[in-house]
Amino acid sequence: MKTETRREQLQPPSLLGNILRKLHIDIPLFIGLVFTSLLSFIILYSAGGQETGILLRQAARIGLAFVLMAVLAHIDPHQFKRYSTLLFNIGIFLLIAVLIMGQIGKGAQRWLDIGFFRFQPSEMIKITTPMMIAWYLAEHPLPPKSKQLFIASLLTIIPTLLIAKQPDLGTALLVASSGAGVLFFAGLSWRFILAIVAALSGMAPVLWHFMRGYQRDRVLTLLNPEADPLGRGYHIIQSKIAIGSGGIYGKGWLGSTQSELDFLPESSTDFVFAVFAEEFGLFGCLGLLSLYLLIIGRCLYIAARAQDTYSRLLAGSLAFTFFVYVFVNIGMVIGILPVVGVPLPLISYGGTSIVTLLAGFGILMSIHTHRTFLPN
């Protein structure tokens, strides 16, 4: 590690490199994100019925997210570490507040109305949970011992259950995997991982028992969408038709009949991948997956190059969670996973998820650009 640091030190900083360093922007990651955002505009224009309104709103949201990313990139990772506990506690407090307000009101309550804008505490929790666990595990030698494991699991399960109760299965899943991601990178023993996987599959009937009716339906629908083609299976059937009819080369941009003619519901939000696959075909899909893999790869590289345990664990978890986003969304749209509300990261329209995602990338950039070149 010392040699690497020295080599970087020896490199004469170019003018551009200097500027970017000052901006704390990681170029490869930045380029990947910009490309994905551009793809988002292209596909949303088609999926949203060629309206510019949807593009403007998406642009505003992405713009805001990029600004937030840049701001976070400027903050020293030590600050994140310092405030991890506080932010996590605030997040939990807000989640409970939302739940109580939901009880007072009626039905699902995810939003907190703070005067001029509405805020989703569950989005914040997506980042503060791995921060908290990374902070906790970094205080101890790795791999974590059973006591730390227990506490880390508790720190994961509490927000997960609070969100699942909202109910927001998608976000709960992402929060759970962010916590699990930290544990994995912290060196959770393989034996233990296998045991958890076995336990989870053993617990499936118990989980089934606790699922709500509509959640069960989603699982059943996945297993046999044709059983209820006009009802619950409709989403999956129509999305499979869209993807399959796209073929190898796709129907071309704006050529989607499934979404253009409104057969595919939620074509700009959670099911936007189906439109993408219909218009750009298998080649387009492979391209998009490669782009995602590049981003994830860069994130893992950043994690590998991080200089302290907290940064490594947090970066690794953020990278892993981003992949879970991609995998769960595409898996659901192509009909191998149940329908849970997870958007296609950076591409789906709307939601606050894009802001949270770019905030995560901001933290990653901060980690990468705040490395010190002299050992302390």
Next chain:
Amino acid sequence: MSRIYTIKDNLVENRLFLNRIAAAFITILLLTSGLVIRLIYLQIVGHEHYATLAKENSIKIEPLEPTRGIIYDRHGKILAENLPSYSLELIPEQISNMDDTLRRLQNLLAIPNEKIEQYHKQRIRQKRFTSTPLLISMSDEEVAKFAVVRPYFPGVDIHARLVRHYPYKDLASHVVGYVGRINEAELKTLPIAEYRGANHVGKIGIEGFYETELHGKAGYAEIETNVQARAINILNEVDTEPGANLYLTLDIDLQKTAYDALDTFNGAVVAIEIKTGGVLVFASRPGFDPNPFVVGITNNDYQALQASDNQPLYNRALRGLYPPGSSIKPFIALAGLEYNVISVQHRLFCPGYYQLPNASHRYRDWKKGGHGAVSLTEAITQSCDVYFYTLASMLGIDRIHSFLQQFGFGEKSGIDLVGERSGLLPSREWKRNQRNQSWYPGETVITGIGQGFLQISPLQLARATATLANKGNVVTPFLVDKIVRMNSIAPGPESHGKTIPLNPVNANNIIQGMINVVHSARGTAKGISKDIPYQIAGKTGTAQVFNIKQDAKYNEKDIEFKLRDHALFISFAPADDPKIAVAVIVENGGHGGSVAAPIAGKVIRQFLGDKK
């Protein structure tokens, strides 16, 4: 947590972490490969399947209903046409609460429950997203009422459709027929492709018989639709081929004359143009207004028509069977001459009754005291019953049967209408098969004056008369003269072209007798011969509705109207160059000469008057 225990081995942690990064990346690659495999399965292996499904999703085949052909009479007067009309139609798939919507519509437009039931029945068999009519032929007021509240009725709309209309209403209802909504049974037999967009089908009359020609060929449009089945774009359209227009041989004015002349009586008039076989008049009274059948007649109205004593739905001209009475006599007389059983000069004595050898039963003549010695011509003119009792006995039933058969009695004429009945021309064989009895001589006797088993329809009688006037060239009656399509004109049905080998001298002798019926002082129908420049040949008939007891005196004023005799008259004119043959049957009309003959007279005068 004490910091004492947090002794970190940086090298170990570093290796562990890098291993985990590598493991994570490999896992991610594996899972991504899973996605790729699934995508390959959907987009390459399943591509054709899903591409087909996508097409079916978005392309809807919309049937286009062809315009039904128009029916004209021989002079181009419209008997059946298509009028634009507004109908209230519903698309079930676009209505969230059907019961509520129907209830609100019912309150708004005072729709009878029956129409709602009809609608339900019809809607079941429709494809998805098909607009199905609830009300047809809406009044302007109803249209206006609905137009105001239309935004509150999603899925309900007013459509302009063409609705069949019969301007002459009851006058030609039986012959023109009507169209009605397609029923379950018809749905199974009709070619489905041609009737996808259709609600109506020809039921009876010309509308029924020429359904294929009138209906035309359905077209379709391939319409790209969205998920609400709203049309976005028409991809391909196959035009409809409108139904053929039919020109009938019927003369609606002549029909009106005949129909009006029947007046309050129930009965039928059939007139045939002898040279062609074209039917000029095909009247059955009472008729009915066919227009309610098009829009869906209410059950009450239909029951009323069905239950009426006068049976307005019954096509008497086609399906009514009557004993011919004395109108059969010219044919029996001709048989006598043709079989050389009698000669024209031979006179028979009529004492007022006839007795079979060794039998006591007296077959009475209509004229008490008898006609005295009568020749064949006089027997026809005066309608002497005893002469024909005798002649029938001499001929025997076998010869009567085979002779009358040639004129089309006992068989369908083959007219282009559905539901014709063959009537009954009795024979030994028939009686043995049907009743398992042998033929009695007395039955031959009464067959001679058109009583007994003999049953004929007005159409058969007119046809036989035309064939007699045509000196044995059998006339095949038909109604459709021309079938006019967009770029072709086809003739109606072919005639049989059969000929009965008759001796023209014999035929002329019979015809002379028939001329005398109308023109001689003792003729039974002499009232209609006034002031005409040509001669009419005719024969009256009176068919008993029930048998009068031996020696009982028949007084028509004493008996109930429904039991009065049917009055018949057959005729053709001009006698020397026959152009029109007319058969008239007036139910419970009493005497043929006084009631039926004047009706035929009016028809003949009008037709031949026109011709001059």
